[in-house]
Amino acid sequence: MVDRPLSLYCLLLPSQKMIHRLLTTAVRGLSANYRDVIYYRVKGGERLCRTPFAVFQERESGKLSPKARAAMSPEALRKQFEALSGKKRATYAAAARKNRCEIDLRRKAFKQASLSGFSHFIKTTRQWTDLGRRAKEKCCAETEKIRQAAKVERDKMVEMYYSGNAVKH
Numbered sequence: 001m002v003d004r005p006l007s008l009y010c011l012l013l014p015s016q017k018m019i020h021r022l023l024t025t026a027v028r029g030l031s032a033n034y035r036d037v038i039y040y041r042v043k044g045g046e047r048l049c050r051t052p053f054a055v056f057q058e059r060e061s062g063k064l065s066p067k068a069r070a071a072m073s074p075e076a077l078r079k080q081f082e083a084l085s086g087k088k089r090a091t092y093a094a095a096a097r098k099n100r101c102e103i104d105l106r107r108k109a110f111k112q113a114s115l116s117g118f119s120h121f122i123k124t125t126r127q128w129t130d131l132g133r134r135a136k137e138k139c140c141a142e143t144e145k146i147r148q149a150a151k152v153e154r155d156k157m158v159e160m161y162y163s164g165n166a167v168k169h
Contacts, residue, residue, distance in 0.1 A: 037161045038106045045164070048099040052092040055099070056081045059092075106157060112150030115143050 039048050049055045057077055061069050081089070131139070 033158075034110060037157055038103055038110065041160065042164045043161050048103055050096055050100050050103065052089060052096045053078065053081050055092045055095045056084075109150045109153040109157065112146050113154040115147050115150075116140075 036043070040046070041048070046058065049058050060077065060080070061072075064072065081092075084092075
């Protein structure tokens with residue numbers, strides 16, 4: 001059973017309860033393409049790293065030859081990272097912060113592109129059944145505006161991912 005206020009949950013019809021549970025609790029698998037588009041600007045390109053150490057690791061491993069890269073252990077890389085000056089580490093932290101923001105924006109665009117009026121309203125106020133027809137239509141219209149704007153953004157990301165023409169930020 002889901003942890004929802006009993007009074008509101010009891011007011012829902014059986015079919016609404018099922019939809020409500022699906023919208024709020026079901027674990028939905030994400031396609032690999034969805035994840036790839038969020039974490040990579042271009043297919044086969046550089047991954048957007050979220051931590052300063054991962055950014056350091058990505059940049060430093062690119063400078064090494066394959067033989068030297070294979071010989072370098074994660075512990076040695078970690079020690080090398082910790083030995084860096086504060087200013088140098090701050091640049092990696094800033095790059096990681098920027099990447100996290102970009103990942104969040106990309107994820108948000110995908111989520112908004114898949115919104116429906118019902119799910120949007122349930123997530124925001126959880127009183128869909130109490131609304132009149134006009135209010136539901138208004139909510140669906142507002143959600144459709146959000147979706148259309150997000151779909152354009154999502155389609156741009158997907159097109160850039162598959163075309164391989166990433167803009168370096």
